[in-house]
Amino acid sequence: MTAVAGHPELRFDPDYDSPDYRSSATRSPTQPLVLLPESLLDGGGPVFGETPLTSSDADLTLGGHGEAQGQRINVSGRVLDSHGRPVAGQLVELWQANAAGRYRHEVDTHAAPLDPNFTGTGRCLTGPDGAYRFVTIAPGSYPWGNHANAWRPAHLHFSVFGRRFTERLVTQMYFPGDPLLSFDPIYNSVRSRRVRERMVSSFDWDTTEEGWALGYKFDIVVSGHLTTPFEQPSAVRR
Amino acid sequence: MKAGSEAAGPGERLIATPSQTVGPYLRIGMEWMHAQDLVAPGSAGAVPLVGTVTDGDGEGIPDAVLELWSPPAWGRSLTGDDGSYAFTVVKPAGVVPHMDLLVFARGLLRQLSTRIYFPDETDANSADPVLALVPQRRRETLIAKSDPSGGLRFDIRLHGPDETVFFAY
Numbered sequence: 001m002t003a004v005a006g007h008p009e010l011r012f013d014p015d016y017d018s019p020d021y022r023s024s025a026t027r028s029p030t031q032p033l034v035l036l037p038e039s040l041l042d043g044g045g046p047v048f049g050e051t052p053l054t055s056s057d058a059d060l061t062l063g064g065h066g067e068a069q070g071q072r073i074n075v076s077g078r079v080l081d082s083h084g085r086p087v088a089g090q091l092v093e094l095w096q097a098n099a100a101g102r103y104r105h106e107v108d109t110h111a112a113p114l115d116p117n118f119t120g121t122g123r124c125l126t127g128p129d130g131a132y133r134f135v136t137i138a139p140g141s142y143p144w145g146n147h148a149n150a151w152r153p154a155h156l157h158f159s160v161f162g163r164r165f166t167e168r169l170v171t172q173m174y175f176p177g178d179p180l181l182s183f184d185p186i187y188n189s190v191r192s193r194r195v196r197e198r199m200v201s202s203f204d205w206d207t208t209e210e211g212w213a214l215g216y217k218f219d220i221v222v223s224g225h226l227t228t229p230f231e232q233p234s235a236v237r238r
Numbered sequence: 239m240k241a242g243s244e245a246a247g248p249g250e251r252l253i254a255t256p257s258q259t260v261g262p263y264l265r266i267g268m269e270w271m272h273a274q275d276l277v278a279p280g281s282a283g284a285v286p287l288v289g290t291v292t293d294g295d296g297e298g299i300p301d302a303v304l305e306l307w308s309p310p311a312w313g314r315s316l317t318g319d320d321g322s323y324a325f326t327v328v329k330p331a332g333v334v335p336h337m338d339l340l341v342f343a344r345g346l347l348r349q350l351s352t353r354i355y356f357p358d359e360t361d362a363n364s365a366d367p368v369l370a371l372v373p374q375r376r377r378e379t380l381i382a383k384s385d386p387s388g389g390l391r392f393d394i395r396l397h398g399p400d401e402t403v404f405f406a407y
Binding site (some may be wrong): 219225 | 243246256257295301310338372374406
């Protein structure tokens, strides 16, 4: 377990060193991390308000000469800080597999078809209320080499910017009811069930469009802390 | 409750969305903003900053992305097949000039956070309260090395006895 030097009450969730996720074995730190007190943290950060984006950057179904294949979905929500305040005018990036579970990337050798009309990437800026919205295709599950018969639950990769570097977050959005969630080492690298469920979107009638697309809601909360206080089991008494 | 719609009452803190790895396919989502020049090459004070990101076996990591925060400038560099990266930077103002660097990669369930200090600032570095928190023998991992060509080199070792110092907050 990755430790914070001198602070046994702090931990990471997910931890850097997560044995069930094999790729973490030689890429996670072995030395304790050095805690920076708030007074020594740098502020400031990039402002993306001038980034030239158009609404088509947030519609992944328009990627080619024709329409992308698969189930259309509207994915929307807000980027908030831990006080519930909107993070406005910041960049949200999204990338994903196509409906067949294949990424448009040379490393992906999964024997599933590429869709010539789907790149699987999009981006947008949050509005004044922190809101973002993407139109895309429901991603397929896909196999990966982590363990025998390993399949990733369907997910969207989200990259969001807070107001300072400490609020930077890259995460994955999952879908409610996916039977693969309980078997996935990456999803379950977050040991607190209450916390990992923050990555599961909600099906949403309000953004489901008649005759067109299903709606999913996914609010993203950036915290500004890599560490969380260790949750003491309350039943243990000495 | 799932992550549908969040709301915080007065004084309440929302549960933060946890981090997940960028995975092996980060390039398709993040390369569109490959922004390795924090200042224009050739402009006053501009120097190249290069390095390699390596794993515990000493192998270069080809599926990493580095983000360099030096307000108001910000940059992003994706590593090449050999784990190498490159930026163009200028030494920032400040009592102890330094930059914040975030490392994302397949195999990292959350980003790693480190700092780059400048090799020609020995006196300032020795008085820095952040470096003072780092065990003496590991401090040099945070100080860029001068390149014979006039640039800077900052190698990042994620895992092992000589690994780079990473910070928590």
